Amino acid sequence: MCKEKDMIEFTFQGGRDDIILGKINNRTAHMSWEMLFGKIPFVIYKGTGYWAGKEKVEFTEQDELEFLKEFKFWAETKKI
Secondary structure, X not given: OOOOOOOOEEEEOOOOEXXXXXXXXXXXXXXXXXXXXXXXXXXXXXOOOEEOOOOOEEOXXXXXXXXXXXXXXXXXXXXX
């Protein structure tokens, strides 16, 4: 997925749930999320990731791990 530290940006789509959209190395990645109340502000659902395009390509296990790693780094720098 992302070997270099290119500009990686994530956005939350939807209101209280939908997808996290990530722009990674000129590719668009999606993963489902939902807002919760309490100590955990939101959850990301394992096994829901895919690359967008003409055909939806599901994440491999490695893609999912890299997406979550990059999202965690991004969220920490944005203090989310």
